[in-house]
Amino acid sequence: MKELIELDKKHFIHPTSSIQLQQESGAKLIIEKGDGIYLTNMDGRVFIDAMSSLWNVNIGHGRKEMAEVAMEQMNKLGYSSAFSSFSNEPAIRLAKKISDLSPPKLNAVFFTSGGSQSNDSAIKLVRHYCEIQGHPERNKIILLKRGYHGVVAGAKSTTDISEYWEMDEHTKTSFAHAENPYEIGTSRSLASIREEIEKVGSETVAAFLAEPVQGTGGVLIPPSDYFQEVRKLCDEYGILFIADEVITGFGRTGKMFGIEHWDVEPDLITFAKGVTSGYFPLGGVIMSDEIHNVLKDKSHGILFQGFTNSGHPTAAAVALKNIDIIETEGLVENAKKMGEELLKGLIEVKHKTRIVGDVRTIGLLGAMEFLHDPISPQNLKLAPRVVEALHVRGVICRAVTFDGCDILCFSPPLIINKEQIKTLTKKLTESIKSVEQELASQLLKL
Structure with a gap:
């Protein structure tokens, strides 16, 4: 353990982590193995993986x-490029399987290595779609505040091959953020989207991009009529609708x-994460027949968008097995039922x-928001304290604290059962009560 901690400090730069804290305290956990909903640390401690x-x-x-x-x-074919129209059986069959699972009019799949690449690709593809139809001015994307769509940026700016620039010029990076409906409701959010469209000029907007449920934003669930109204608004302006299903796809929401909860068909769906359950890096973009047909008819020459691992045969084989497990074990339905138990x-x-x-x-996507009365000041974030208290009790969870939020998020494996949820909520109660006692004792000292 000592050796690994020192090697970690010296050589491993962790994503979305405090480098300073890592250097002071070392890795928070060095996970050795996983089994079901549980993770085991190198020292033998077992944790519920509630995320x-x-x-x-x-x-x-x-x-x-x-x-x-x-x-x-x-053993058969570990890797083969999909560039220059090369193909492989697992990638072909996965594309077909995903099209079978998708809304009826979405039947073509572009593969990536993960969620950031998927959203980046979707934006480039819709701009290319507009360009080849004679509308190069349509390059702006409307999004929602508190949305998260990845961290890929800048790499293409260093690429000095003109063909890659022609598909999506670097000047076409305009984005506008509208208000999300979580606190203000459908009508005011729609008015905000319309305002942003009109502000940049409706003739310049290519697409609206949103998560069905904003995950990293704090598990923000829209009203029941929201996306139906969004679909109408997009159709009114001739704007494509991209659904970011990186978190919500493959059973997570029931x-x-x-x-599907809003009975709406987007023009494109981006996916990653649950398609392989993390067992292999994979993502992609599912596009409508209409978009695919335009690309087939008008996108002459090479489509200059792709990644080394696009259509990776091993990733595709792993994804096919993952989807088979989700279907044969009824995990979508279990997510729905256990989500109801989690809410209780x-x-x-x-x-x-x-x-x-x-x-x-x-489904099995949940959140808990914290109050700051009567025993805690407004500027004190409670969710991180509860996360630490849960950690002591053997539960891994996540806090969202940006933009004034104070939210605890939950996203356990879809295989979780009723007894395990009871154990999770029992530990959660103990953790929150311990934070309350700590706050009360601090108040007494003041």
Whole structure:
């Protein structure tokens, strides 16, 4: 352990982490193995993975059949490029399987290595779609505040090959952010989107991009009529609608894709995470027949967009097995049922404590917001304290604290059962009560 901690400090720069804290305290956990909803540290401590690591281990940890299918594919064909129209059977069959799971009019898939690449590709593809139809001015993207769509940026700015620039010029990076509907409702959010469209000029807008449920923003669930109205607004202005299903796809919300809750068909869907449950890096963009047909008819020459691992045969084989497990084990339905159990548990926790405000779930995607009366000041963030208290009790969870938020998020593996949810909520109650006691004792000292 000592050796690994020192090697970690010296050589491993962690993503979305405090480098200073890493250097002071070392790695928070060095995970050795996973089994179901549990992760085990190098020192033998067992933790409930209440976040599916990064919202993505949908089928749970330690699935030997995933390793077996990867080994089988690697022994046969570990890797083959999909550039220049080369192909492979797993990628072809995965594209077909994803089209079968998608809304009826979405039937063509472009593969990437992850969620950031998927959203980046979707933006480039819709701009290219507009360009080849004679509308190069349509290059702006409307998004929602508190949305998260990845961190890929800048790499193409260093590429000095003109053909890659022609598909999506670097000047076409205009984005506008409208108000999300979580606190203000459908009509005011729609008015904000319309305002942003009119402000930049409707003739310049290519697409509207949004998560069905904003995950990193704090599990923000829109009203029941929201996306139907968004679809109407997009159609009114001739704007494409991109649904970012990187977190919500492949069963997480109790539907195969989150947008199904609103009975709406987008023009494109981006995906990653749950497509392989994190067992192999993979993502992609699913596009409508209409867009695909335009690309087939008018996109002459080479489509200068792609990644080394686009159509990776081993990734595709792992994804096919992952989807098979989701379907054969009924994990979409289990997410729906256990999400209802999780909500019951969160409501019970709220009634037993003093600092819990709103609680919500949609499938196995949930959140708990914290109050700052009567025992905690407004500027004190409670969610990180609860995360630490949970950590002590063997639960891995995540806090969202930007832009004034104070939210605890939940996203356990879709295999979780009723007893495990009871254990999770019991530990959550204990953790919140311990934070309340700590706050009370601090107040007494003042």
